[in-house]
Amino acid sequence: MNSVKRNLRAVRLLFVSVLILTAGSVQTLLSGGVEASGLAQEGNKPFIVPFAGDPGPDTWLLIQPYGNTLFAYQFRRSVYYGGQGLHFGIDLAAACGTPILAIGDGVVESVDSWHGAGPHNLMIAHPNGYDSFYGHLLVRPRLRVGQVIEAGQVVALSGDPDLTCNSRPHLHLEIRDSATQAIAYNPLDLIEADWERIALSGSQPVEFVQELGEPHAWLGLFDQPETKFGHPLVNDFSKAWPYDW
Amino acid sequence: MIFRKRGRMIGRFARQAVSGLIISGILGVVSFRTAQGRFEPPEAGSPGILRATLEPRAVIPTPAPSAHPDVQPVGGALAVPKQITNDGCCPYPQWSADSEWVLFVDSIGSDGPGLYGVPAEGGPATFLTGRIGSFSQDLSLVAYPEAGLVYIERWAIGDRWLVPSQGREVYLSHENEWVAWEYGSTSIQNQDLKQRTIWIASIKGEEARELVTVHGGRFLGWINHGQALLVSGRLSPLSPAGVWRIERESGAGRLLFSTDHPRDVLISPKGEWLALTVAFQADHSKNGLWVMRTDGSGITRLPVYGSYRWRAEGELLVIPYDFEAENPYLWQVSVETNQFWELTRPEDDDLVIANNDWQPSPDGRKIVFSSHADRNLWVMSLPDPPE
Numbered sequence: 155m156n157s158v159k160r161n162l163r164a165v166r167l168l169f170v171s172v173l174i175l176t177a178g179s180v181q182t183l184l185s186g187g188v189e190a191s192g193l194a195q196e197g198n199k200p201f202i203v204p205f206a207g208d209p210g211p212d213t214w215l216l217i218q219p220y221g222n223t224l225f226a227y228q229f230r231r232s233v234y235y236g237g238q239g240l241h242f243g244i245d246l247a248a249a250c251g252t253p254i255l256a257i258g259d260g261v262v263e264s265v266d267s268w269h270g271a272g273p274h275n276l277m278i279a280h281p282n283g284y285d286s287f288y289g290h291l292l293v294r295p296r297l298r299v300g301q302v303i304e305a306g307q308v309v310a311l312s313g314d315p316d317l318t319c320n321s322r323p324h325l326h327l328e329i330r331d332s333a334t335q336a337i338a339y340n341p342l343d344l345i346e347a348d349w350e351r352i353a354l355s356g357s358q359p360v361e362f363v364q365e366l367g368e369p370h371a372w373l374g375l376f377d378q379p380e381t382k383f384g385h386p387l388v389n390d391f392s393k394a395w396p397y398d399w
Numbered sequence: 400m401i402f403r404k405r406g407r408m409i410g411r412f413a414r415q416a417v418s419g420l421i422i423s424g425i426l427g428v429v430s431f432r433t434a435q436g437r438f439e440p441p442e443a444g445s446p447g448i449l450r451a452t453l454e455p456r457a458v459i460p461t462p463a464p465s466a467h468p469d470v471q472p473v474g475g476a477l478a479v480p481k482q483i484t485n486d487g488c489c490p491y492p493q494w495s496a497d498s499e500w501v502l503f504v505d506s507i508g509s510d511g512p513g514l515y516g517v518p519a520e521g522g523p524a525t526f527l528t529g530r531i532g533s534f535s536q537d538l539s540l541v542a543y544p545e546a547g548l549v550y551i552e553r554w555a556i557g558d559r560w561l562v563p564s565q566g567r568e569v570y571l572s573h574e575n576e577w578v579a580w581e582y583g584s585t586s587i588q589n590q591d592l593k594q595r596t597i598w599i600a601s602i603k604g605e606e607a608r609e610l611v612t613v614h615g616g617r618f619l620g621w622i623n624h625g626q627a628l629l630v631s632g633r634l635s636p637l638s639p640a641g642v643w644r645i646e647r648e649s650g651a652g653r654l655l656f657s658t659d660h661p662r663d664v665l666i667s668p669k670g671e672w673l674a675l676t677v678a679f680q681a682d683h684s685k686n687g688l689w690v691m692r693t694d695g696s697g698i699t700r701l702p703v704y705g706s707y708r709w710r711a712e713g714e715l716l717v718i719p720y721d722f723e724a725e726n727p728y729l730w731q732v733s734v735e736t737n738q739f740w741e742l743t744r745p746e747d748d749d750l751v752i753a754n755n756d757w758q759p760s761p762d763g764r765k766i767v768f769s770s771h772a773d774r775n776l777w778v779m780s781l782p783d784p785p786e
């Protein structure tokens with residue numbers, strides 16, 4: 155009985171997904187991107203945090219937000235060149251093997267695709283026009299493309315890009331537009347959590363880079379530009395602080 | 400005007416309290432779903448990863464900090480922040496050595512980019528210097544790169560000299576006597592394979608010499624009036640990993656604290672104390688916020704985690720990571736006596752820190768923070784615990 159219900163629900167979700175994804179594509183074509191601002195209001199964010207429980211030194215910590223971070227700026231000509239010099243996702247540190255939860259209902263779009271963030275990755279298409287991308291996974295997620303996923307379902311295990319589980323184990327999470335996957339949005343705008351409070355951790359401020367000609371731009375957790383993959387760097391500043399020593 | 404701003408802020412906090420409840424609800428649902436066992440075991444035979452870590456780790460939340468320490472009121476009025484800038488500005492504020500001014504990098508009108516200052520009580524911003532860089536603790540010196548070289552400048556006078564760091568960032572000792580820098584590969588991503596060689600020289604850039612090479616670690620800071628410095632990592636590939644004290648004269652190293660990849664290491668203003676975070680160890684009794692003296696004594700794990708800064712030697716300010724509380728609040732921990740003091744209350748909704756960007760003044764009497772409510776700087780005078 156339960157499985158019949160589930161299957162019906164899955165079919166319904168898939169149907170709704172297809173409808174909305176199609177609508178999303180049209181909207182994207184018309185407007186040049188998914189409009190994030192309407193979804194970014196407090197209490198109205200469509201996604202949930204990809205780990206269970208509150209953050210902390212036993213569970214998970216936000217170690218790099220999205221956008222014009224100092225780290226991305228320093229590696230803007232290498233690691234982040236394809237993402238306009240921005241950190242085009244968020245990094246959440248967690249021990250290897252920590253279960254990762256789907257941030258929303260959706261359908262598996264790809265497993266271990268060419269999108270990088272190795273050793274393993276996962277992309278889920280959501281019916282609201284966004285895809286979520288989970289990188290640096292410990293093992294290949296045992297999911298089929300097209301499989302229906304529910305928000306909060308464990309879909310993968312957190313890993314380490316250096317394969318040691320000691321070097322820098324973390325989840326790299328992106329949210330892209332489903333239609334083209336060519337635009338990445340600030341996950342903090344789309345995931346419901348008190349991110350300023352989550353950032354109150356450790357001894358150092360969250361570091362973004364100041365362009366000295368426009369020194370108030372792109373310095374907040376939520377004040378960050380979209381990433382258009384393959385487009386020119388947006389932070390190749392001639393005068394910036396902190397310095398790129 | 401201030402009243403209107405406060406009104407907006409309070410409205411925002413009410414909304415945040417509601418959204419906090421929603422988040423708790425969502426997280427509750429998440430735990431429930433996880434507990435139902437929807438996890439599918441990963442495929443056997445997947446390439447390359449440690450087999451021992453294939454099982455999902457149980458997520459055990461950090462204990463609620465209020466469960467442990469006996470927090471005492473300071474008595475008298477608690478701290479209330481005061482706005483000191485207008486129109487949104489100024490991330491990463493620093494203090495002048497006399498704690499009278501708050502300094503930040505900005506570009507205002509015809510003065511252009513540079514270091515600006517605002518009195519701690521508020522007032523118009525004053526242009527101080529167009530020279531931007533890493534300032535010494537007393538702010539008399541500034542280090543900056545130029546055409547691939549690094550200079551130190553006495554900016555009030557304008558005389559400057561070269562430091563032979565070949566363009567690497569330099570770190571000045573507290574009394575402006577010594578300088579350190581590190582060479583290391585930026586292309587190796589694996590933190591454990593990365594080697595950094597730490598060099599030191601006199602503040603004038605003379606007598607430069609290699610002091611120590613660390614594996615999987617880095618320079619952390621000067622201590623003990625420039626007589627020693629702290630590094631993380633291993634001193635050889637087979638030595639234990641942790642925080643090491645290296646004597647400047649002899650280069651002798653002593654392990655102060657053993658751990659892989661200490662996070663957020665923070666040295667106290669005079670270099671006598673050290674705070675750091677250990678996270679994600681399978682043995683959860685190792686995780687959390689640790690404090691110790693830089694001579695290696697007094698190692699203590701505090702029964703609280705959060706955002707932390709040194710107010711004075713042995714006096715640590717902590718904003719506990721307490722997601723049950725209505726709002727963030729500030730404690731002071733007297734680490735030697737293990738006393739906890741309540742400087743602000745969770746009912747107060749004005750500790751609206753953006754980007755974890757807050758700094759105690761050198762005299763320990765105030766903090767400045769960047770506000771996520773209005774992007775301005777706010778200063779809060781801190782009450783003193785009883786003697």
Ligand SMILES: [Zn+2]
Nearest residue numbers: 243244245326
């Ligand atoms: Zn990342």
